[in-house]
Amino acid sequence: MTEGQRGAWADEGVDLVRGASGGLLLGVPLVFTNEVWGLGHETRPGRALLVLGLTAVPLVILNRTSGFRSTTDVRTADALADTIEALALGFVIAGGLMLAIRQVTFSTPLAAALATIAYETVPCAIGIGLARHLLRETGGGDSGDSGGTAAGKRDLNGTVVDLGATALGATVVAISIAPTAEVLEVAATMTPGYLLVLVATSLVASHCIVFVAGFSDQEHRRTHEGIFQHPLSETVAAYLMSLLVAAAMLWLFQVIDGSVPSDHLLTVVVVLGLPACIGGAAGRLAT
């Protein structure tokens, strides 16, 4: 394999991770909406197809103007091909998240599972189409000027800024999910194995959004110094902060208190930790 071919594979990988990151950012709130979980059981196959078909319309437009790739599609054929990819990737993300929170299981009737995931695919696919719009992409020449005074501030106390931004982003997302019944409903279905899946999903999503997807200031982030400024340690520290925010939100809305058994406490915090962590990653990119 030549260097150019390796580069093309790497570019494609980054493009897909960027798209998946955008899909996660937009898709997670609907994944935590129980009205959609049962919708698949009541949905006729024709409507499920219509949902996927209608989602393709804005995707074509988004892929014509921006999309998830580092290059802008100028041809309709490319936009159509990227729309197929965005729908498929959105379906995989939505299906993966629904399996992770056990609202679609391997015992769910296939037609119901497909219809439920089709609905969940809508925001995920739109998020993929908006990936470059959602958060400014790193430009070759713009990483320098994206620093400026903000970069100086980060170098000075980057850890504090990052943890603060994580807390803020996590709060924005977690506050709208914490008081809902969905957190408890998902927690009730969790087993230790699935909790580990949720932890892994949260960490991978957060890392990909901030350090792989090629969103704003990514290269500059990798040069940060400090104990929590290595990509892996920053991801772990940000996750712990997201769990802290999730616990605070659950306490604030009286979902948990001092009388809650520790294993139940851990479960609900890890469940809410998934959307909180994704919000936290978005928060760090926004600073």
Place this chain on the structure above:
Amino acid sequence: MTDTNEEGGGGQGGRTTPEWIAFAMSLLLLGGVVGLIVRDLIEPESPAQPVAKIVGEPRRAGDQFIVTVEVTNEGDETAVEVQVQAELVLGEETLEGDQTLELLPGSATEEVEIVLPEDPAGGELTARVTSFQNP
């Protein structure tokens, strides 16, 4: 796409080889999903048919008795608001208890617990679905 064409080495119409492979895999996945949905669309679904049966032995809880009833939807379509009734005939006296299942997908099985005020031992205990609705 166009500006990465030469680097990929396999560009066809402006897309690199990895982009074509990702597209092909996406097309395969989406085609499979659409195919499965179309199959459901074409195949006629049998109407919802929830049936109830008693499982296990009734157990005592204080001065009441709990009966576990298994409800299976033998049809393909989903049933909602499934009313399940346990009926206990003790001599000339008939006692009833009810439970409602909000949602029972096609081919799915759920269990409900129905409370009866008397010990079913010595009486005739039956369970049935009294009504349900289509979504």
